[in-house]
Amino acid sequence: MKNISITAFINTIFVLALAAITTTFLFFVKLDKEKSNQERQQRYSIIANSVLNSFELQPKEDQLRKLYSQFEVNPIDDRIKKLDIINHAKELMFQESSIGRVRIYEYYNKYYIYVQKMSYNVLLLDLKSKPYNRSIALVIYIFAVAIFLSLYFAIRKKFIPLRTLDKQIQKFSSGDKNIKLDFQNNDEIGKIAKSFNDAIRNINNLTDSKNLFMRNMMHELKTPITKAMFIVESLDDNKNKEVLGRAFERMNNIIKELATVEKLSSNMSVIYKENTTFFCIYKKAMNILLIDASTISTKMSNFDLKVDIALFSIIIKNLIDNAIKFSPNHHATLIATQKRIEVISNGEKLKYDLNYYTEPFSQEEKRKDGFGLGLYIVKTTIELHDFKFKYAYENGRNHFIIDMSK
Template sequence: MKRSSIFITITIIFLIALASIFVVFLWLMEFDKQNYTRELNSKYSNVAQANLFYMSGLMDFDKYNDAMKNVEMSEISDESDKYSILQNAHIIEEIKDDIGSIAILLYEKRHYLKIQHLDNIKILRDKEYQPYRYEMIKAVFAVIVVVILIAYIFVIYKLKPLRKLKRQIVKFANGDLENIQNVSSGKDEISEVAEAFYNATNEIKILNNSRQLFLRNIMHELKTPITKGRLVVEMMDDSKHKDRFVSIFNKLESLINELVAVEQTTSKIKLTNKTTCFMADVIDEAIDIAMIDKEQVMIDKTENLKLDIDFKLFSIAVKNMIDNAIKYSPDKRVKIEILTDKINFISKGLPLKNELNFYIQPFIKGENSQKSFGLGLYIVSNILNSHRLKMGYTHQNGYNIFYFENLKAIIKT
């Protein structure tokens, strides 16, 4: 999962929310503790003062009884209990004065008031006031944390179909239309998007199938008269007209093969006929289907690369580059340089008047339009894209240089 994933973003947001709530509850507990201590001081101040005055002899018994008559606190008389409380109790607050000291103690979830004058220690137990609020705050915090966690799990669960939808979109981008599945699982917006995507994919599959069937029928119908025509030509006596007819029928067959290449590359169908072959074999095949003299092509075999490609399609791409170079070169020759990570097609000629992107559009023709069908470079560009290669162009010292780069994507080691 990428770091920019929406799932990580949501997780970070929930973690920040939990951390913020934790900090707020720490502050709330501290604030409540201070407020709680003030309440205890307010409750026990009069009781502590009356006991200190009585123990130091500053208050008589009658006044002491009058001050303690409404106080629900009992004195701990058992010495072992007093010792246990003094040793183990938590001191909430302690105040010392000239006549003695006062301490509020917490022991076994009960409050005790320790009053000491000289060596005389009295411990009073609060019968009615219990320290319950800390547990309540903790319980509220726990409930809120659980609610946030449930909300987080629910949000992640509702967004989980996005991952499945992403995998289907990746398949679509790779041209794997046959294995796209419907990942819709509910009635929410994400499921509706997944359903719409699946339906759109099905429509595209139907259109692709219809187009392929249409083109195959056309090519089949074209090949039938071409085949019959070649048979008739073969029965003719050897003559100049026979050679011309054979050349015409070969050109028509070559055009049909290029239409197949256009269909396969422009439909973004994943290459399924990849084989391992040498670059020299590809060039030989390209020269054969280009129907030109081998003397017109000079090959500089600096590297005889071993490639993982669709042999037929790649041969058509090289053939089109050879064709293009010879048609627009005054000496009707082309030089092919096979380098480590690049193939150069070099021919004499004037520089292009426009950028290369202009010429790789379908039906764009060069200056000598009668020699171009406007599809050559377009077919090459699509074949290279299907092999994850790039085409480039430069002009140096009167020579046009077209090149295939990024060969490392198809080199077989």
């Protein structure tokens, strides 16, 4: 029941309720019919006993007529008609006693009482009782079902805006931030839609402010860094030139990482997949890293894959960079196959769960180098490619894994 939708739940409830109403209606119709038959039989027994008792007194014709009138019955005098009814009617009851015999017949939706005693032989038509009529009960049932279905469709109509709201929320979660809900109702759903509109507006304002801040900050930082790198190239002191060059290159890479974070967080659904090879990705990642090739061992095949080349190169670069940076021997191993890419390094097991390190600006206390954006970019980009990011610790070595198997 936890995972059933509200619409399906309402449909189920109404189907069960309709089934319960129908079952109850049929049950009461059956009871009512049985009660009606019992009352009719009791009445006929009284009429028959009264007529049989009167026969013992040898009543006159006018006395019998008066008795028949009292019980609202009428004798059938036509002998042919009488025989036709006795021979062809459905016998409902037969009763025999010391005072005579009584039979109850039903013929063409009319009821007859056949009384026999010695020389008396009379067939009485019941003028009062009518056959059980289900039409009234059926009309009441149809009326009740009509009201019930009207309530059902009224409730379903009330939930139409909720389905619209759900679709709009799904579009918003998929990256469409320009949606607007226009509900005129002042009920709970209308209030939720209004609150959602307010939330979208606030989120868009915050996102726009954040994007503007990030772009201005990166622009303001990139310009002096670029100028500084040109100045460094003109220095004669090679030692200072190399130190400053690496420092400014590191600052430039940090700005690039911030730009990647801004891109991922502002429009996470947009990536540009291209057909490429893993060697191409690896070469681009190594060009970004600017490290000594001896610090990494590789065991890989040149398989084809379809990914966002720029973002996937950053993934490999960040994993290798982290492995070398935080390994005691500053060495990493890369193993790559069609279904799995692993970056392995010596070191202590992660103190926290992997999710802790994939949050932006998340670091352990001893890790002060960088802003803690590397694994956030890695996980976010991997998930955008519909791959899985995993971690394992075996034999004193950390394994960061990109699982590309379907």
